[in-house]
Amino acid sequence: MGKRSVLLKILKKNDKNILTLKRAKNGVEYLSFDALEKYDNIVQGFSTKIGGVSTGVYATMNLSFSREPDNREGVLENYKRMAQALGVELESFTLSYQEHSTNVRVVSAADKGKGVLFERDYRNIDGLITNERGITLGAFFADCIPLYFYDRVNNVIGLAHSGWRGTCKRMGAVMVKEMNRHFFSRAEDIIACIGPGICQDCYQVSTDVYEEFSKNFDKEDMDNIFREDVDDHFRLSLWKANEKVLKDAGIPEENIFTSNICTACNKELLYSHRVMGEKRGNMAAFMALR
Numbered sequence: 001m002g003k004r005s006v007l008l009k010i011l012k013k014n015d016k017n018i019l020t021l022k023r024a025k026n027g028v029e030y031l032s033f034d035a036l037e038k039y040d041n042i043v044q045g046f047s048t049k050i051g052g053v054s055t056g057v058y059a060t061m062n063l064s065f066s067r068e069p070d071n072r073e074g075v076l077e078n079y080k081r082m083a084q085a086l087g088v089e090l091e092s093f094t095l096s097y098q099e100h101s102t103n104v105r106v107v108s109a110a111d112k113g114k115g116v117l118f119e120r121d122y123r124n125i126d127g128l129i130t131n132e133r134g135i136t137l138g139a140f141f142a143d144c145i146p147l148y149f150y151d152r153v154n155n156v157i158g159l160a161h162s163g164w165r166g167t168c169k170r171m172g173a174v175m176v177k178e179m180n181r182h183f184f185s186r187a188e189d190i191i192a193c194i195g196p197g198i199c200q201d202c203y204q205v206s207t208d209v210y211e212e213f214s215k216n217f218d219k220e221d222m223d224n225i226f227r228e229d230v231d232d233h234f235r236l237s238l239w240k241a242n243e244k245v246l247k248d249a250g251i252p253e254e255n256i257f258t259s260n261i262c263t264a265c266n267k268e269l270l271y272s273h274r275v276m277g278e279k280r281g282n283m284a285a286f287m288a289l290r
């Protein structure tokens with residue numbers, strides 16, 4: 001069975017599925033959120049390993065320029081293919097500079113190309129927002145959780161990286177706050193999609209992670225997002241935690257869509273830091289206003 005049919009089977013067997021695997025003419029395969037698909041002015045996707053030119057442990061669609069020694073030319077070619085698949089310009093990409101913070105940058109036309117064609121003149125940015133058309137926001141993943149935001153009323157988009165640290169610091173709520181501060185977005189108008197990442201069964205964490213969360217989440221939430229495991233360890237559901245953060249931020253439950261695609265369970269199709277360690281490529285989440 002080919003990789004594509006394996007993923008299609010995973011997508012099909014769970015009725016909670018909210019993603020569709022798309023195959024572009026150039027062979028790039030990426031996941032698309034059904035809830036955002038119906039908006040003609042939104043471009044969005046989450047890359048898989050399929051359709052790129054990188055080789056070895058980076059095969060094939062590595063989208064990180066900093067995962068040396070994968071060569072820059074190959075990654076650039078991957079971006080060209082991704083741009084073609086999404087129907088955006090290569091010049092339109094603007095990438096995050098993730099350091100597990102909750103810092104958010106408002107992106108404008110002057111930022112186009114940063115991270116792909118030009119050096120980024122910013123650091124420590126885990127969230128990007130914009131209300132300008134023709135800018136493709138991009139962020140990187142290999143187990144951490146991508147968060148997609150779309151304010152249907154004011155036409156504002158946002159993309160965030162939410163690993164355990166970001167989730168603990170309620171990155172999703174920071175995004176809603178920043179969208180409101182800069183563009184007057186109201187939480188009730190926002191559609192939020194929680195993308196592929198590591199599932200609770202695959203994500204064992206130690207007591208210090210549990211303790212950090214307990215500073216920011218109440219007992220009921222803690223019981224919902226953590227499961228006790230052997231030897232003072234826990235299993236953390238980043239999906240459930242992010243869902244709760246977004247609900248607490250005022251996004252209606254019916255506007256929140258959560259993926260069930262685990263990066264570690266599907267290592268043939270997705271890069272996983274837990275499974276592969278540093279010998280791996282990075283996937284990316286993309287979002288743009290057309």
Ligand SMILES: [Zn+2]
Pocket residue numbers: 198199200201202262263264265
């Ligand atoms: Zn898993």
